[in-house]
Amino acid sequence: MVGNHGTQGASFSVGLDSLSHALPQILRLEARGRRGYSSRMSYATVETIAGVPVVLRPRDEAPGVAAGLFYPAGSRYEEKNEHGAAHFVEHLLFKGTKKRSCKEISREVEGRGGDLNAYTGEETLCLHGRVPAGHGSELVSLLAEMALESTFPGDEVERERGVITEEIRMMDDQPAVVAGEALNALLWPKQALGRPIAGTIASVGGIPRTGLVGYWQRRIKGVRPVLVIAGGIPAQEAVRTAKKVLARSGRVKSKDPVRARRVASRDLCVTVVDKPVAQVNLAIGIYAFGRKDPRRHALRMLSVILGEAMSSRLFQRLREEQGLVYSVSSGAHLQRDDGVFYISAGLEPGNVGKALDLIAEELRELSAKGPGAAELKRAKDYATGQFALGLEGTTQQMFWLGDAMLTRGRVVEPKEAMEKLAKVDIRAVQAVAREIFQPGRIRLGAAGPGLTTEGLTQAAGSLAKL
Structure with a gap:
């Protein structure tokens, strides 16, 4: 996955279902909450708020709050003429909203001692952050504002086009990345899965602002996300905040991407x-x-x-x-x-x-x-x-x-x-x-x-x- 500020979203890999014999306290589960709250202890609870699944894991002892908006809007949802659009849009969500400038977005979180980031994968675009306990509501509100009220200023689009071009050049200087991208193209030819998530210099240079706004409207603003809030925030406060910020969220379930197509071969x-x-x-x-x-x-x-x-x-x-x-x-x-x-x-x-x-x-x-x-x-x-x-x-x-x-x-x-x-x-x-x-x-x-x-x-x- 490609991160917004140099952070690789894929570096944390808890998939593929690992195992623990000696369960730490964090993993001792007594119930399996599916909807609403359980009076017994469970790892997390799920609320449906304004049509959006909201996953809550409040922990009174946690010194901070982490929150993320997860969208089914990664690179494999792109059309051929949109190569690199998902990652480009991810960058532009930091470039200003109806209420805040780019600099004000950063200061809103960093002024509270927190940080803000995002990543784009083949299937997911995630906007996330963390703040000290006591500021969770402000973080969730800001994430929703960035996802739903970004303005895509023309001058910022062009500046960020240059930033992403340099990001692509940086990755092209890493032979391990080059080998991996060549492998992906061989595994999944002539389809989105086989293309670099960040795009190419040519493809990023060719996407107009209108195309980026269109991708955002179709894949983020109008689509139902998943919201996760974990850490030092009371459950009731998390629910109140979610109800407030998700009232204007999209509620359409995203269509599945085109199925992956293998290339049949009997040989290496x-x-x-x-x-x-x-x-x-x-x-x-x-x-x-x-x-x-x-x-x-x-x-x-x-x-x-x-x-x-x-x-x-x-x-x-x-x-x-x-x-x-x-x-x-x-x-x-x-x-x-x-x-x-x-x-x-x-x-x-x-x-x-x-x-x-x-x-x-x-x-x-x-x-x-x-x-x-x-x-x-x-x-x-x-x-x-x-x-x-x-x-x-x-x-x-x-x-x-x-x-x-x-x-x-x-x-x-x-x-x-x-x-x-x-x-x-x-x-x-x-x-x-x-x-x-x-x-x-x-x-x-x-x-x-x-x-x-x-x-x-x-x-x-x-x-x-x-």
Whole structure:
């Protein structure tokens, strides 16, 4: 995801349903609130206010309040001639409303010791902030004002066009980003999912102000969002504030985006970007499944085992034993209707073939035998701690709740996610590995010096023979 002020919205990843054995107090749940308030303790409650789902997690002991407005308005909702519009609009929500200038918006929050930010992903545009306890109502009111009353001043549009152009140039100077974008284009050609979220210099330069205002009116102002308020604010105050600010919110349920379209192939497909840098950055993408698929829990364990920690197979083989890489990682990026399991690494050009051979060995081993019992337990224990730490603060809780409500239509309580992950066994992990680790599902992108498609295809021969 692309953040407004350099903050990556995707850096907080609590999806894929991690697990905790030793539940901290924050996760001890006694009830599963769905509508209204529960006299018993629950992780969060949901109120429908003016047609808008409002998720509340008040915590008297919290020193701050985090709030977010989540819209189904990410980049995959764009038409071809709108490439980059979602991210552009996100920036412009900070550039003035009917009541406040750009500078006054910043001072409204920073003058209370808080901060304000936003991010755009493929499916979500989120406007969010945090303030010390006692200022939650002002924060929520400001977020709603920015979302619903922005004015898109012409001079600000042009200045921000230049800012985003520099943001794109900055990302183009990061070979890992370039490799990832090349991979996305290979995975999802000729569709919004395969295009960079921020757009290109050409596409951003070609969107007129009227097009940006139109996108905002259709995808934000007129559409029903999800509002999340978490932290040190009384529930009654949060409800009163929500009723006040949401009275003018859109209530139309957003239409689903065009379904993701895979490109059928029986063989490994590769793409390269020749870039004069010291390392080759590899991005391997493997078609998996969507975020609602029950196999996502086994996929999470597969990712932890392969490359999410220092004890993972790829980290041990490629870095600790062979010294081929500084960093190697794995993960999953799941959309509503499809998803990708990925592996990334950066290394010296002469070691690309050897590294890909070792990666292929581990994929083949997991497909043939699955993980060991002790290995799976360690993976669950790792996910346990990461999950608990990930939900430690009110901002992280706000992101968790907003993402769940927007993408699944309900609050997913941590206990529920943990219970499902706890049931993952060796056979489930092996079954997912067998299904997805096939040459026809694998796409390989790379950015680095002297790369050719033919050369990378040859270096990836072991992946092509899985």
